[in-house]
Amino acid sequence: xxxxxxxxxxxxxxxxxxxxxxxxxxxxxxxxxxxxxxxxxxxxxxxxxxxxxxxxxxxxxxxxxxxxxxxxxxxxxxxxxxxxxxxxxxxxxxxxxxxxxxxxxxxxxxxxxxxxxxxxxxxxxxxxxxxxxxxxxxxxxxxxxxxxxxxxxxxxxxxxxxxxxxxxxxxxxxxxxxxxxxxxxxxxxxxxxxxxxxxxxxxxxxxxxxxxxxxxxxxxxxxxxxxxxxxxxxxxxxxxxxxxxxxxxxxxxxxxxxxxxxxxxxxxxxxxxxxxxxxxxxxxxxxxxxxxxxxxxxxxxxxxxxxxxxxxxxxxxxxxxxxxxxxxxxxxxxxxxxxxxxxxxxxxxxxxxxxxxxxxxxxxxxxxxxxxxxxxxxxxxxxxxxxxxxxxxxxxxxxxxxxxxxxxxxxxxxxxxxxxxxxxxxxxxxxxxxxxxxxxxxxxxxxxxxxxxxxxxxxxxxxxxxxxxxxxxxxxxxxxxxxxxxxxxxxxxxxxxxxxxxxxxxxxxxxxxxxxxxxxxxxxxxxxxxxxxxxxxxxxxxxxxxxxxxxxxxxxxxxxxxxxxxxxxxxxxxxxxxxxxxxxxxxxxxxxxxxxxxxxxxxxxxxxxxxxxxxxxxxxxxxxxxxxxxxxxxxxxxxxxxxxxxxxxxxxxxxxxxxxxxxxxxxxxxxxxxxxxxxxxxxxxxxxxxxxxxxxxxxxxxxxxxxxxxxxxxxxxxxxxxxxxxxxxxxxxxxxxxxxx
Numbered sequence: 001x002x003x004x005x006x007x008x009x010x011x012x013x014x015x016x017x018x019x020x021x022x023x024x025x026x027x028x029x030x031x032x033x034x035x036x037x038x039x040x041x042x043x044x045x046x047x048x049x050x051x052x053x054x055x056x057x058x059x060x061x062x063x064x065x066x067x068x069x070x071x072x073x074x075x076x077x078x079x080x081x082x083x084x085x086x087x088x089x090x091x092x093x094x095x096x097x098x099x100x101x102x103x104x105x106x107x108x109x110x111x112x113x114x115x116x117x118x119x120x121x122x123x124x125x126x127x128x129x130x131x132x133x134x135x136x137x138x139x140x141x142x143x144x145x146x147x148x149x150x151x152x153x154x155x156x157x158x159x160x161x162x163x164x165x166x167x168x169x170x171x172x173x174x175x176x177x178x179x180x181x182x183x184x185x186x187x188x189x190x191x192x193x194x195x196x197x198x199x200x201x202x203x204x205x206x207x208x209x210x211x212x213x214x215x216x217x218x219x220x221x222x223x224x225x226x227x228x229x230x231x232x233x234x235x236x237x238x239x240x241x242x243x244x245x246x247x248x249x250x251x252x253x254x255x256x257x258x259x260x261x262x263x264x265x266x267x268x269x270x271x272x273x274x275x276x277x278x279x280x281x282x283x284x285x286x287x288x289x290x291x292x293x294x295x296x297x298x299x300x301x302x303x304x305x306x307x308x309x310x311x312x313x314x315x316x317x318x319x320x321x322x323x324x325x326x327x328x329x330x331x332x333x334x335x336x337x338x339x340x341x342x343x344x345x346x347x348x349x350x351x352x353x354x355x356x357x358x359x360x361x362x363x364x365x366x367x368x369x370x371x372x373x374x375x376x377x378x379x380x381x382x383x384x385x386x387x388x389x390x391x392x393x394x395x396x397x398x399x400x401x402x403x404x405x406x407x408x409x410x411x412x413x414x415x416x417x418x419x420x421x422x423x424x425x426x427x428x429x430x431x432x433x434x435x436x437x438x439x440x441x442x443x444x445x446x447x448x449x450x451x452x453x454x455x456x457x458x459x460x461x462x463x464x465x466x467x468x469x470x471x472x473x474x475x476x477x478x479x480x481x482x483x484x485x486x487x488x489x490x491x492x493x494x495x496x497x498x499x500x501x502x503x504x505x506x507x508x509x510x511x512x513x514x515x516x517x518x519x520x521x522x523x524x525x526x527x528x529x530x531x532x533x534x535x536x537x538x539x540x541x542x543x544x545x546x547x548x549x550x551x552x553x554x555x556x557x558x559x560x561x562x563x564x565x566x567x568x569x570x571x572x573x574x575x576x577x578x579x580x581x582x583x584x585x586x587x588x589x590x591x592x593x594x595x596x597x598x599x600x601x602x603x604x605x606x607x608x609x610x611x612x613x614x615x616x617x618x619x620x621x622x623x624x625x626x627x628x629x630x631x632x633x634x635x636x637x638x639x640x641x642x643x644x645x646x647x648x649x650x651x652x653x654x655x656x657x658x659x660x661x662x663x664x665x666x667x668x669x670x671x672x673x674x675x676x677x678x679x680x681x682x683x684x685x686x687x688x689x690x691x692x693x694x695x696x697x698x699x700x701x702x703x704x705x706x707x708x709x710x711x712x713x714x715x716x717x718x719x720x721x722x723x724x725x726x727x728x729x730x731x732x733x734x735x736x737x738x739x740x741x
Contacts, residue, residue, distance in 0.1 A: 004057060004058075005031055005036055005057060007057075007077065008029050008057045009029050009030065009031055009036075010029060010099060010101075011026060011027070011028050011029075011099070011100050011101060011102040012026070012027045012082065012097040012099055012100065013025070013026045013027075013097065013098060013102070014095045014096050014097040014098065015095075016086060016093050016095055018093065021224075021227065023042065024042070024043050025042060025086070025095065025097075026040065026041040026043070026100075026102055027052075027064070027097065028040075028041070028102070029055065036055045036056065036057060037052065037055060038051075038052040038055045039052060040052060040066065042184065043204065043205070050066060050069075051066070052064050052065065053065055053066055053068070057077075060076055060077045060078070061075070061076050062076075062077065062082055062084070070087075070088055070089060071086075071087070071088045072086075072087040072088075073085070073087070073095065075096075075097065080098070081096055081097065081098055082096070082097040082098075083096050084096075084097075104683065105683040105684065105690050105713070106683060106690035106693070106694050106711065108711075110694055110697050110698060110701070111711045112708050112709045112710060116708065117708065117710060117727070117731050120678075120708055120738070121730045121733075122734060123733075123734035123735070123737040123738040124730060124733035124734040124736075124737045126539070128538055128539065129477055129538065130477070130538050132535065132729045132733060133726055134470075134473060135470075135473070135531040135532075135534060135535045136531055136535075136722070137722060137726065138156075138158050138162070138164060138722050139158070139469040139470060140157065140158055141155050141156065141157050141158075141167075141467050141469075142155065142156050142467075143155055143156040143190070144431070144432075144441055144453045144466055144467070145191060145192060145432050145441070146192075146432045146433065146434055146439060146440075146441055147195050147217075147434075148192060148194060148195050148240075148434060148435045149195045149434060149435065149436075150171070150436070150439045151170065151172065151195065152168050152171060152195075152217065153169045153455075153466075154166060154167065154168050154169075154179070154190070154192065154198065154217075155169070156187075157178075162721070162722045163181075163182040163183070164186075165178050165181050165182050166178070166180035166187065166190055166200065167179065168198075168217045168218075177217070177218055177219065178219060179198060179215060179216075179217050179218065179219045180198065180200055180219065180222075181219075185202045185203070185204065185205075186202065186721065187200050187201070187202060188200075188201045188202055188203060188210065188720070189201040193214065193238065193246060194243035194244070194265075195243075196216060196217060197214055197215065197216055197217065197265055197266070198214065198215050198216075198217060199212060199214050199225075199235065199246065199265070200213050200214075200215070203716075204684075205684045205713075206682050206684045206715045206716020206717065206718075206720060207684045208232060208635075208686050208687075208716055208717065209230055209232050210232050210233055210234065211225075211226045211231075211233060212224075212225045212233050212234075212235065212248060212263075213225060214265040214268075221266065223267075223268050224268070225248070225263050225265070225268050226250055226252075227268070228252050230255065231250050231251055231252050231255075232250065232258075232637060233248055233249065233250035234248065234249055234250075234258075235247075235248055236249050236260055236288060237288045237292065239290075239292050240387070240435070241290055241291055241292075242291075244265060244266060245263065245264060245265065246265060247260055247261070247262050247263070247273065247292055248261050248263055249261070249286065251636075251637050254276070254279050255636035255637060256279055256282060256637055257276045257279050257282045257283065257637075257640065258276075258637070259272060259273075259274060259276050259283075260272070260273040260274050260286050260288075260294070273294055274294055276299075278299070279640070281302070281307075281640070282299060282300050282640035283297050283298065283299045283300075284298050284300055284640075285297060285298040285331075287310075287332045289335050290335070295310065295311055295332075295335070296309060296311065296321070296363070297318070300326065300640055300641070300644075302643065303326075303641070303642060303646075304325065304326055304644055304647055305324065305326060306323070306324050306325070306328070307320060307321075307322075308321040308322055308323075308324070308330060309321060310363055312363065312364040313342035313343055321363070322366075324351060326644050327556060327559060327560065328556060329348055329349055329350045329351070329356050329556070330347065330348075331348040331349070332345045332346070332347055332363075333346040333347065333348060333358075333383055334385055334391070336360065336391065337390075337391045338391040338392065341364075343362055343363045343364035343365075344360065344361070344362055344363070344369065345360075345361055346360060346372065346383060346385070346393075347359050347360075348380075348381055349361075350379070350555070350556050353374070354556055354557050355374065355375060355377070355378065355379050355380065355555045356379035356380055356381055356555075357371060357372075357373070357374040357380055358371075358374070358381070358383050359372055372393065372396060373396035373397075375398045375400075377400060377554075378399065378400045378554060378555075379398060379399075379552070379553050379554070379555060380396065380397070381398060381553075382395070382396060382397035382398060382399075382403075382405070383395070383396050383397075384396075384412075384430070386409065386411070386437060388435065388436060388437040389409070389411060389437070392408075392409050393408045393409060394407070394408060394411070394412035395407050395408055395412055395416070398553075399524075399553055401483035401495065401527060402483070403427060403429070403526075403527075414461075415440070415456075415458060415461075418461040419442060419456070419463070422463050423444050425446070426444050426445065426446045426449065427444070427446060427528065428443065428444045428445075429442070429443050429445075430442060431443045431453070437458060438457070438459060439456065439458065440455075440458060441455065441456070441466075442454040442463060445528055445529055446475075446528070447478070447479075447480060447481035447499075447527060447528060447529060447530075448475040448478035448479070448529065449475055449478075449529060450469050450470040450473060450529045450531070451469045451470070451529065452465060452466075452467065452468045453465075453466040453469070454466060473534070478529075478537075479533070479537035480500050480505065481497050481498070481499045481527055481528070481530065482497065482500060483495065483496075483497055483527060484496050484497065484498050484577075484580065484581070486576065486577065487576075488549075488569075488572065488573050488576050489576055490569070490572075492561065492573070494546060494547065494548065494573055494576065494577065495547050495554070496525065496544065496545050496546040496577055497525060497527060497544075497545045498542060498544055498545075498581055498586065499530065499533035499534070499536070499537055499542060499543040499545075500537070500542050500586060501537040501538075501540050501541065501542060503540060504542050504586045504587075507585070509585060509587060510540055510541060510586065510591075511541045511542070511587070511588055511591035511592070511736075511740040511741070512541065512543075512578070512581065512582075512586075512587035512588065512592045512593070513536050513541050513542070513543050513544070513592075513595055513736070514543075514544045514546075514577070514578055514592065514593070514594040514595070514607070514615075515532070515533070515543055515544065515545050515594075515595055515596055515600065516546065516548070516574050516594070516596045516599070516603035516604075517545065517599070517600055518596070518597055518598035518599045518600050519550075519551070519552075519598070520550050520562065520570065520599040520648075521552070521559065521562070521648050522551075522552035522559065523551060523552055524551040524552050525545040525546075525547055525551075533545075535733070536736075539733060539736070539737070541593075541736065541740065542581070542587055544577050544578060544581055544587075546573055546574050546576075546577035548562065548571075548573035548574055548577075549561040549562035549569060549570055550562020550565065550566070550570055550648070562648075563647060563648055564647075564649070564650060564660070566599075566602075566649050566650075566664065567603075567610070567664030568660075568664060570603075571606055571607060571610055571611075574603065574607070575611060575614065578592060578614065590616075591616060591740050592614060592615055592616060593615055593616055593618065593619070593736060593740055594607045594608070594615050594617075594618045594619075595621070595732070596619075596620075596621065596623065597621040597622055597623065598621075598622055598624075598687070598688060598717065598718075599623075599624070600621070600623065601620040601622055601623015601624065601688070602623045602624035602625070603623075604618040604619060604623055605618070605620055605623060605624075605625055605666035605677075605696060606664060606666055608666070608672070608673045608674075608675050609666045609669040609670070609672045609673055610664075612672050612673060612674045612675065613674070615675050616675055616676075616740060617675050617676050617677070617678075617735065617739035617740060618675055618677050618678070619677075619678045619679075619680065619732050619735060619736075620678070620679045620680065620693070620696070621681075622680065622682060622685055622688050622693075622717050622718055623679075623688065623693075624688055624692055625665070625666050625692045625693070625695055625696040626665045626666075626667040626668075626695065627649060627652070627662075627664070628652060628661065628662075628665065629689075629691060629692060629695070630688065630692065631646075631649075631652055633689045633691070634687070635686045635687065638687075649661070650664075666696065667695055667699060670696070670699045670703060671703070673700065673703075675739075676705075676706070676707075676738075676739050677696075677700060677705070677707050678707070678708045678709075678731070678732065678735045679693050679696060679697050679707055679708070679709045679710070680693075680709075680710045680711075680728055680731075681693035681710070681711050681712075682711075682712055682715030682716045682717060682718065682719060683711055683712065683713040683714075684713070684714075684715065684716045685715075685716045685717045686716060686717065687717045688717060690711070693711070708731070708735065710727075710728060710731060712724045
């Protein structure tokens with residue numbers, strides 16, 4: 001009997017043909033007390049380790065089942081293959097299994113066990129008013145969107161298994177249907193195409209190969225609009241004037257470049273609209289007008305410049321409009337359809353200024369017609385137009401310490417005044433509107449309020465509460481996020497935020513967690529409710545977020561000040577922020593930790609090697625440990641930007657810059673690390689590969705450092721699944737509780 005079972009023990013793989021889609025199935029068989037047991041993986045769905053409820057092998061026949069899913073398989077072993085039938089949901093499909101060896105990404109021997117992580121989590125104990133779940137459990141309902149005609153509202157609803165299905169509610173009757181069922185793969189985003197059809201986005205286990213799907217609002221006629229292997233797709237234009245079509249882009253024909261397609265949302269039929277014939281200089285942006293006509297495109301030149309090509313109205317060919325540096329802004333927001341001049345457009349530009357401005361531009365004659373809005377301190381980049389009211393400007397604005405909105409049209413001035421009076425002291429934003437603009441969705445937030453959705457009637461001015469997203473978090477218990485401004489050691493003005501627990505406001509010096517943002521270029525931290533900083537505050541920790549040089553929103557000079565300063569002056573800025581909050585009397589200088597994700601994770605490792613006496617602990621979440629391996633393992637669709645990355649980070653082909661890259665790559669300086677480190681990684685991360693985490697963990701372990709290491713094999717660049725997020729934050733709170741006094 002044991003010899004018979006031994007024939008089956010191990011990994012078996014086969015492929016199902018499900019309505020033209022190939023679905024790989026993997027079974028893992030082990031033995032316990034001379035009986036077979038096993039699990040099933042469906043990699044396409046990101047599903048791993050699904051337990052088999054029954055499994056048996058007798059007389060060369062394998063039979064198994066997963067009762068709760070209605071799955072059965074029966075097959076016969078012959079000549080090293082198992083040939084049989086796979087049954088589920090009324091389908092019976094042939095499935096041939098072949099013996100294989102399945103390996104997980106990375107070095108699985110390095111990963112901390114469940115028991116080790118449970119021990120770490122147990123350190124987070126105390127009389128806390130809120131649990132980790134209170135901050136990171138997804139809201140019961142969220143993501144509200146109005147249909148174009150206003151007859152329906154879509155939203156995400158979480159079930160008892162943490163699946164967030166897409167529901168559609170008919171406003172007049174209150175009837176609700178489940179339009180999209182979330183299964184093993186996360187629905188990464190969704191929206192309305194027209195009044196009858198929705199679009200949604202999924203990848204596989206966090207690999208960022210996004211596919212676009214369309215479905216009727218009653219859940220019928222669901223199709224993959226981009227049914228191709230190893231592609232990444234996104235929406236370019238929704239085509240309000242052609243409701244049965246959308247324009248997408250994907251890297252179907254060349255993994256390094258994205259090309260536009262017009263897709264029928266009912267059938268999936270598609271037409272390529274433009275071919276990128278110069279992959280070495282990839283097209284990085286397409287400008288379509290509201291009728292779906294390609295009017296212009298931007299392409300990289302030699303990796304560090306951008307060329308904009310434009311086709312004036314009536315012309316038959318695209319002409320080179322201008323050539324700029326990649327880090328300069330010239331972006332068409334919308335053509336001015338209210339003008340008789342078809343080449344008139346609203347443009348964001350900083351070609352002749354430091355800060356981005358909003359201008360009205362004549363693209364045919366290459367001249368600014370009118371400056372619409374600018375700000376002396378920050379990039380002006382917010383503008384909203386009214387399609388209903390002949391494309392007049394409703395508002396402009398910018399993000400400084402907080403978001404600032406400047407109403408322009410008389411109609412929006414009334415709406416803004418009404419909302420301001422109803423939500424005094426809060427930030428509010430328009431999350432959606434009907435085509436007639438008679439109904440709005442308004443989101444109300446603050447640093448102490450996660451968010452509430454309101455349905456706003458533009459005729460009556462009445463705002464009706466739809467949902468409080470996190471009612472369990474009481475505003476009175478939340479911490480203050482305070483904007484700060486200070487000088488760097490070399491004289492730059494720096495901005496950021498400090499989230500202060502009540503003890504700090506009462507005059508006590510509290511432990512500090514430094515949280516550098518990701519990116520790093522063009523990204524910034526913002527004021528508002530942040531579940532992470534609120535969780536930290538609930539445990540008595542202050543959180544510092546610095547918009548260091550190379551952050552976005554402060555002009556191109558500030559952006560450029562951070563080029564080739566990653567790990568150097570950019571880190572100096574973070575350290576200067578630490579000194580600033582210590583000087584204010586908020587933070588205990590002997591209890592400072594650092595935590596970050598992506599570039600922020602790199603900043604953790606760099607901080608522990610650059611200023612090892614500053615930090616008592618660090619948490620590296622999907623962070624870079626070695627600039628050389630980062631650059632050598634970027635995704636295919638990043639390769640056209642490699643020279644740009646070299647300009648931001650370091651040109652590894654130049655001896656002097658390669659020497660700097662080695663100097664600021666933490667992996668080469670682990671002997672300097674004194675503080676405990678917790679490393680967290682998604683196994684399927686396409687940007688920061690798992691090798692980045694493995695190598696720092698292995699190197700530190702060889703040095704004798706105890707490094708907890710959490711890996712999730714169904715995640716990518718950051719955790720998307722609720723249960724994984726909660727476990728991560730619980731472990732991080734335990735880690736900080738263990739190492740911060």
